[in-house]
Amino acid sequence: MNSRxxxxxxxxxxxxxxxxxxxxxxxxxxxxxxxxxxxxxxVEFANIKLALVVTSQHPPHLGFFTPKxxxxxxxxxxxxxxxxxxxxxxxxxxxxxxxxx
Amino acid sequence: MNSRxxxxxxxxxxxxxxxxxxxxxxxxxxxxxxxxxxxxxxVEFANIKLALVVTSQHPPHLGFFTPKxxxxxxxxxxxxxxxxxxxxxxxxxxxxxxxxx
Numbered sequence: 001m002n003s004r005x006x007x008x009x010x011x012x013x014x015x016x017x018x019x020x021x022x023x024x025x026x027x028x029x030x031x032x033x034x035x036x037x038x039x040x041x042x043v044e045f046a047n048i049k050l051a052l053v054v055t056s057q058h059p060p061h062l063g064f065f066t067p068k069x070x071x072x073x074x075x076x077x078x079x080x081x082x083x084x085x086x087x088x089x090x091x092x093x094x095x096x097x098x099x100x101x
Numbered sequence: 102m103n104s105r106x107x108x109x110x111x112x113x114x115x116x117x118x119x120x121x122x123x124x125x126x127x128x129x130x131x132x133x134x135x136x137x138x139x140x141x142x143x144v145e146f147a148n149i150k151l152a153l154v155v156t157s158q159h160p161p162h163l164g165f166f167t168p169k170x171x172x173x174x175x176x177x178x179x180x181x182x183x184x185x186x187x188x189x190x191x192x193x194x195x196x197x198x199x200x201x202x
Binding site for chain 2: 006015016020024028031032048066068089093
């Protein structure tokens with residue numbers, strides 16, 4: 001870990017069926033399921049969390065922790081204590097900016 | 102870091118123009134550019150590397166280190182000493198399996 005650099009909290013990829021995707025990733029990799037429902041799952045790896053998301057409910061995206069999150073728009077509070085805002089990069093990829101502040 | 106779990110080495114996202122994308126990510130985040138050319142760039146964050154790839158040259162994908170990589174197909178050697186194979190998950194997402202063995 002290089003503490004001078006920002007951290008990518010999670011990467012969310014689009015899947016057709018959450019349960020099928022979860023079974024596939026957990027069969028081939030050493031990982032730990034943190035959350036699972038019909039619309040998304042959250043899987044912990046050694047260095048990052050992988051979200052498996054049904055596109056109709058959640059966009060595929062990268063989630064970064066940055067103290068500058070509030071500069072990019074109105075933050076939405078989450079149950080885990082974090083707050084975040086979604087923006088898009090110049091190529092249209094969704095990016096979630098998170099903060100605990 | 103949880104050493105019992107596998108590591109996600111990198112996440113590669115599709116971009117329209119590598120230089121524009123690189124400037125955008127490096128303006129808003131504390132990160133370090135490891136490689137840059139016209140078809141892709143590699144950016145280091147505290148916990149993972151982000152690849153910005155032109156889709157015509159490289160597919161967007163997740164790259165995992167796993168000792169089981171060779172079980173999934175013929176490995177291709179890379180200049181950094183790693184070897185890897187690309188597969189797809191059940192939803193058609195590209196996944197690169199890497200090993201140093």
